[in-house]
Amino acid sequence: MRSICWLNGFFILMIAFSCTSNINHPVDPTKLSEAERLELAKELAQNTVMVDGHVDLPYRMKVGGFTLQREILDVSERTEGGNFDYPRSKEGGLDAPFMSIYIPSSYQETGGAKVLADSLIKMTERLAVSWPDKFAMAYSPDDIEKNFEEGKISLPMGMENGAAIEDDLDNLHYFYKRGIRYITLTHGRDNLIGDSSYDTTRTHGGLSDFGKKVVKEMNRLGIMVDVSHISDDTFYDVMDITEVPVIASHSSSRHFTPGFERNMDDEMIRRLAENQGVIMINFGGSFIDQEYRERNEEVREHIVNWLAERGHSRNDPEAREYIEKYVADNNPFPTVKRVADHFDHVVTLVGINHVGLGSDFDGVGDTLPTGLKDVSMYPNLIAELLARGYSKEDIEKICYKNVFRVWRAVEAFAAGKS
Template sequence: MKNSNAFLYCLIAVIFVSCSSSSSEEQYLDLSDEERLVLAKKIAHNTIMVDGHVDLPYRMRIGGFSLQKEILNVAERTEGGNFDYPRSKEGGLDAPFMSIYIPSRYQESGGAKVLADSLIRMTKGIATTWPDKFAMAYSPQDIQRNFEMGKISLPLGMENGAPIEDDIGNVEYFYNQGIRYITLTHGKDNLIGDSSYDTTYTHGGLSEFGVKVVNEMNRLGVIVDISHVSDDTFYDVMEISKAPVIASHSSVRHFTPGFERNMNDDMISKLGEKGGVIMINFGGDFIDETFGEKSSKVNEHIVNWLADNNRKRSDPEAIAYIEKYVLENNPFPSVGKVADHIDHVLNLVGVDHIGLGSDFDGVGDTLPTGLKDVSMYPNLIAELLKRGYSKEDIEKICYKNIFRVWNEVIAFAKST
């Protein structure tokens, strides 16, 4: 087996050296699936890989993490969840944006800023607890440096602008805490603007305060993230923001008609015109409109079987039955579905406007077969190679596009 793997790696090395950029895509197409996966793993480990959205901080909060006692030790392989250090290294993930997720209920109950502060401290605690494995990152240059040292970078993005509250000074406060993008809304309309999941249409897009927030983010060098916003809010942002913006974890509405959380073709085109990037979400509901119905049917069958057989899910017999039934009636989309979304954006606006925003640890048990956790990015890369994407294309999708946007946002801030 070792000799076989050695032969494959030698084959891949020859391809890298001998193929010109104009013919490499054809060479990738000529490889077997096994050879292509070996190449994909090589690309994943030799290329910086940025993921626009990983919900580890909130998972850690729920899991009981504290800086005094690491109940959830992400430096080691963990039970459940989608992210930890060993699996990140296996998959080639170098810079997952840590989502400082603020549930919408904090907009009503108060405490959004306090929760954000605690999640930021918790995330920074990962880097101080395991400094040989993790490091904070506040710029593309930080990520590059950490990559060269073999460390996983932890850039910070805040999911929901609610912690800004009604104080524009809090934008700079969170910038100083290390936040480098802000998802303007989440599940409900807030003081900044309207949410894609809300039907209240409180402001009809951005509020007057939201306009100030976007301008202040531009001034400071904080990336504006339009995932979760309503269509009206998106179009307002496109008019107001003087720097390119991102969708940190959204997919393509073409494949999920009526799902406003995803972006329609016109929105993607306007995002591209402004130099932005859509970072594709891996969640089943985001990439396959049939997933919900298929999943419901499987769950209904399992619930009925448990009742009919007087079994609990934890019973060995039930575990074996459920595993077999799900395998035979797999409701989950394939890696190819994620690639379909990437293809669609490519055809609309080109490869320079595509990134990866998995939503790992944030979409529950909905992830595609072959993309269940951070160890599996090479499966997606292999699928892209199979479809004719070049190594340069994949590098752009993995990090160069988001680096470009981030650097342009920084440059604009420095020019003001």
């Protein structure tokens, strides 16, 4: 056995690990101490392109009162609150968070969905303009790889809720030109495209006739179809129509949350794999753990009542201290191990080629698990996967290779249609 020199720390360990296929010189991460494994995970995160399918920074900026006319949130520096900024992304090894252009379902009734989408796209672009040494827009896997080599964080964009298409297929072409590379067909309620997993109305019984045209046109243009948020019937309609692989940009396994239609059941995951698609695991506590999900509503109700009785806001020091202790005592957060369980389940069902990262950072509030509270903490998940026997190649597939395969297949199909 070759001895491993520790003079340069885990840089050398990383090199050895990359050669684990050589049975004469294996380095087995499962045999390392937790500290050693975490250092190896950090090396992997820093040296591997890492794509996250869903980060809600643009809407976080909007809710925070930042506009195109006013000062924009400075995420080039460490920020108070939120889950994403440049320093923490660099610490965690995140290279390409898909910026969610999120359209609340209320805009389907009030109008203005396209206008809102435009404003959030411009806000995202402004990050790259304001700090060009740190951020860059990305419209393809090639862009992300180029930006990675230059040390920049890429800002690809996906639209969450196809309501911004309104009733005009030409808007798909418009948003493709604006840089949108996936569209989550619905959100919290049924829309003109199809039925939502959160809505019980079942307006169309799946995709509408218009929605079927939307899916075909997305295929033709080169926009990935995102099956997160849609009802089961809508999902199967998409599977019957799409000519290219699809993604679930921020969904988890329903195996761990029975009855929660927002997640995907085993049969859906199998069908997604047959389509050569990818499910990108959501980190939110209510997505990954049934017990937490059930207790969370009770805890939230108690906290709301406690705040009202005392006239406090959540940001008051006394309230923050009380809430933190009450949550810890009455509904402890799931841990990074539960997130890893979802990866294990998908891999057991359909193999390593159909799973990725879809954190929903800045979108799931204070429900994130212990060990995955912000974008600096991806190495904790990688370390847990290494402890379970995942290889360097497995980690690379999870971090970017799987979603790049889908994205390039969508690009190639569209190129053939142009």
